[in-house]
Amino acid sequence: MPTQSATTLELYQRNVIPSYGRLPLTLARGAGVRVWDENGRAYLDFAAGIAACSLGHAPAALQKALAEQAATLLHTSNLFYTRPQGELAALLNQLIDIPGKIFFCNSGGEANEGLYKLARKHGSAHGRYEIITLENSFHGRTLAGIAATGQKKVKIGFEPLVSGFVHAMPTLESVQSALSERTAAILVEPLQGEGGVRPLDPAFLRGLRDLCNAHGLLLLYDEIQCGLGRTGHWCGWHATGAAEAIPDGISWAKGLGGGVPIGAFWAREPYADLLGPGTHATTFGGSPLICTAALAVLNTIVEQDLLTNARERGAQLIDAVKGLPLVRDVRGAGLLIGIEIADFAPAENESGTPALRLTRRLIEAGLLVAPAGEKTIRLLPPLNVSAQECEEAAEILRGVLALVKPVV
Template sequence: MTAGPARTANADLRDRFEAAFMPNYGVPPLALARGEGAYLWDADGARYLDLFAGIAVSSLGHGHPALVEAVSRQAATLAHSSNLLVNEPEVLLAERLLGLLRTPGRVFLANSGTEANECAAKLAIKYGRTTGRRYFVAAENGFHGRTLGALALTGKASIRDQFGPFPLDVRFIPYGDADALKQAVTHECAAVFLEPTQGEAGVVPPPPGYMTAAREICDTTGALLVLDEIQSAIGRTGHWFAHQHDGVVPDVLTLAKGLGGGMPIGACVGFGDAGVIFAKGDHGSTFGGNPVSCAAALAVLDTIDHDGLLAHARAAGERLSSGIQALGHPLVSGVRGRGLWLAMVLSAERAADVQAAAQRAGFLVNAVQPDAVRLAPALVITFEQIDSFLAALPAILAEVTP
């Protein structure tokens, strides 16, 4: 009797994952073993060029020396303090963020983007109750997280509907429609929640002038303007923060993902009066301001600054975008986005097929929508690595084109 084919390490880990975890993710296609720079290796030893960086999280790629050193040093010094005591890395990080934002404000540190948005929602609730405002406005197809408060603000029926009713009264309007926004926001609106570019909707930028119009509408009515930059900040678009492209200043800003470079961290920043809405005891987080995560975030900010990665993100993003468009492939109808936060827009709903074909060719991309492939590589990706993807892309597209 002959033995069957040997089980691969990938297959074994995927089977164990399926048996041990709740089924909310399905079974991911790969089991990763290690990373270095812009590359990842799976459990079977195959190498991939990582073109979405853990959903725009790994700003410096994998195993960056500055991040490794900062995390190792801080873990050996002080790994946790709780919110009952102060640690220096959290203070340094809050000061550094406010310096980069160039606007007076106050910071709350959390562990994720969803938690940052929960903080923003609670700020807006308290603001609304003290000023007689009772509802929120957010955008259709926007994404702000999956906890009940954040999900209430998320304009995607496919993930919302089965979990209602929600604790917030939210009115959804089409993204990018300034007239619809103006009609929806009255003096009874507590806050408007928007992304400067919609991420999970497929990296959808606003039309010119939309962010300025949102700021003016909120100024006129007294509603808070909350900008969710969970994906778009920390150099992703070639500026520290995406809203800086439009020259607007929100009342509240939320951050996460790329801030920690792979370590869990989130931040909610309130500017001006919005920074002092909370009183003692109004909000908290046991792990918020964790010194290891804050040390990682400081290393990310220092490296982006020291290594000129904002300019590199702009140049590398232009190389990637123009290279895709220059192919003139019939399956590609265009490219959306800024810097190293792009969507390759398809002329047919074949994004999942493109993702699978790219993986077989040694490239990891993300089918963020049926007709859109998200590309959000580490800010340290090289021109040569981008060119290797562009060289392989025609064959990848040909494999999935009928």
């Protein structure tokens, strides 16, 4: 059998569509903040499934929830009611503490699709359908997601793009000049993740809220990366300092499932009933298995006060990284941290952006991180990472950065 003799890399090369630029590492298992490769070497995982594994690897609460629910009821479709979906929606509403309702789906891209449909439904009676998004944003890889995303590289080769998305710079003047009688909504990531970990200015967010109020637009937050505890707050926009800039819609995914695939979007009253029966649906969204898992994740974050841990460990990491050689800027909140680096001289046979080259060197030294843009690496450890694990990661970073030579 070829599957027995081929290496994992060979299996991928022959059988998997090569749409990802993967890092040279095959992971076989994980526990807590550590993962092991196929040869049994351990790594400290500060990429955490790109901010998805909120409780680390193989957390007991998630194992128990999944095993018990798998033995009870896996999936029913949304033709029927199941208790876990109702309970998860109620818990999310309680945590964000703003009256609204929730739709469950399976990924971040799909959660944003729901927000686009909410915006179009909101504007449809008045011929409004355009959504303003920001330059440098990232909203996923669906066809509408790449139209919404403010980065050229995701659009190339997929034209014609879905119409109805207009990009603006993160200034009120720029957003104002993008407004038209067709505008239905404004969608932003309060902390841009893939675009290099860039928190939006709180005055800008407040200004967007005022603009939306003045023109009857929906203010939508993509909190797929920055929401639900990652920044040390349930609401990612609170981390920017603009807690009062309350949105009309929010998308979530990643950390909500702690590693199992789930997406969701929330709509504030009175917009929560815009999508009535028959207007939006997915077969797997909100399955009892996945909702039970997400309940276990959120309850653990509450019980173990992991928001406080995220804020404290984040401050520890930022302190440890500031001032290291090559580091030009450290941005972020909680455990969504971006380290912007200067370019450095590549070794022989080393290719790619500075962020990618540093990421590969850190892997070799035993630390997994996630690149974001050309010059930024992200530290996104599980929310229950310990002070000692953060110090261990900082030690690896110090060791690797001490050996690089900046390009002058």
